[in-house]
Amino acid sequence: MFLTISDEMLKRTNAFDTAKEITQQPQTWRKTLQLVQSNKNRIKDFLNQLGEIGSFDIIFMGAGTSEYIGNSLVHYLNNISHFNARSVASTDMILNPRLYVNPNKNTLFISYGRSGNSPESVGSVNAANTATNHAYHLFITCNKDGALAKLAYDNDRILALELPEETNDLGFAMTSSFTNMLLATVLCFNLDQLDLYEDKVNDLAKSVEGSLQNHAEYLREVVDEFDFERIIYLGSACMKGFAQESSLKVLELTQGKVSTLFDTLTGFRHGPKSFINQKSLIVIYLSDDEFVRKYEIDLINELKSQQKGYKILVINHKEIELKTNYNIH
Template sequence: MNEKLRNIGNHYLASGGGNTICEIFQQPEMWIKTAEIVASQHDQIRKFIEIITREPDHIIILTGAGSSDYVGRASHVSLNPFFHHRIRSVSTTDIVASPRDLLSPNRPTLLVSFARSGNSPESVATIEAADSICEKVRHLVITCNSEGHLAKLGKSRTDFYSIILPAETNDKGFAMTSSFTCMYLAALLAFSSRDSLEVMLNNLQAVSMATIRVLNDFEEIERIVSDYFFERIVYLGSGVLKGIANESALKMLELTRGKVATLSDSALGFRHGPKSFLNDKTLIILYLSADLSTYRYEMDLLKELSAERRGNKIVAVTNHSAPDLEKYVDFLINAELPMVNSHMIALVNVVIAQLLAFFKSLKLGLAPDNPFPDGEVNRVVKGVTIYPI
């Protein structure tokens, strides 16, 4: 840990947030380390993937539980256009409960498992279910723990390929922070072509610098929490940013011990019932897309929500300056990345959500490193019985 991170951690140590804040702040460095790991293995990873993708009726399933599930939800939107829309995101919890409904015995399957610890019972059970049901299946594991069950399982099998991320990404804090963003980034890089890999690596430098600016100005995020006491929060995003909205809402729910009610949706989907969630104690976070056609729909919703405000507040998170945007919101966060697509901007947006949840947790008198000291909710899920298929 470098001196800056050590000082940040020490500052929040007494309030029970030293690990979490360090793991939030270390992310730009971890992204570079993750990129180096994946880039150094890129040819081997692609050869492993192509054993399945060259089959005419193949399917790729991205899977995980909780935040690891949201890695799949976000990344499959980014990856699908490059794989003939044959990628699905299905949680391990759904597969374990209904494996024959969600796994195909006849289609060659690449099961991509995301796991911070690699020890969740559903992660292991999903692999066992796929081995039992699918006639032809290979496993790509992206994990933060070289000593976890999934990583060890991969060492003894030729139908496995494990991408082990930097040890620091195996977050010590309760909530997944650097583990989430590094697994998401690793998926984008692993499935990229050689040409697109180079583009993403170049963009990653800009995204890392933008995130460092956000982190250096963290008081701007803290001010949202201090200026407005919200009891509910809504995260809205479209495309890949809907998966990021899902993860953002979960971070707030976890770190505030459920004291802040959370909701996530797409910009267009929000009008269809979920908008009923709004009251005068609701903070709305709108992730604006870098895609112009999507952005138009989001701006229409933003103008509508702005006109209908009744004590609630709105935050817009954008990657570029736009005329008149400020007049529709109470808080504006600009990552200043006009030439970068939403798939990469997603990394910055998650960090903003993590900071917001961290400071709200402190505001409520909780310890972000362990908001559930009595163990009602655990860092690695406990109490799950796995039954035979």
């Protein structure tokens, strides 16, 4: 049984792999931490080729979920890279790399790939290399035998970080591959604080292991109670990337039966709010930043004042009384 659903039901609905891979995430996070720890010197030596952080550009590349990793991380990384990071879909990079690459500056291209075998995975790397002679590549992939990983052989300008085998999700929708590739990136840029991050990762893994069952039961009650036809995910900064990924997961796993949308909370009221109907579920990733949260709560209050049929679910790190339909913290 995974996520309160029997193995029989999961297999009958072709959901077994995805449910298993969602559940395995805390265990795989620990393994990804150990992988980065064991490769600390190798990663550090590679990154040192580019110079001091802030002196080189960083471009995240990926397609679909792999793009959304970069979209989720770019705000975080800009805080430690003097705003030299950006996220570019590999599907855009292959078409016109010169729109995104400074040819006169060292650039670290961070490419994500669950399998590393998509045409865009290799194509975007080749495209980047045509735009600059100062390209370095960090591949974070879940498949050691993929085309992306093989590009790193005998090339001191490429480092491939091959994550634990079980992160190469068998399910159609990427789940543990997304969170592990994201985690690996954060760790790579905090190599001098790995002891601190070891505690953080272990605490997070333990917390998720302890809460996953309860949250799954709660969300199942939500779904049983409210037969929504549309779902809207909203989040600010890094959380917008999570909202984008969440939106794609529902679209993929319902095969389009549930219509999805994502946005920031401040952006949502400027047009996209028209997407709401009476059978919409609005999921809000609330920021921990007090300044940002004031704006977010303002929109929540606006949505509550106009509420007709639709439901609001707030996911929050801290327990705050918002009096919405559903709350998870």
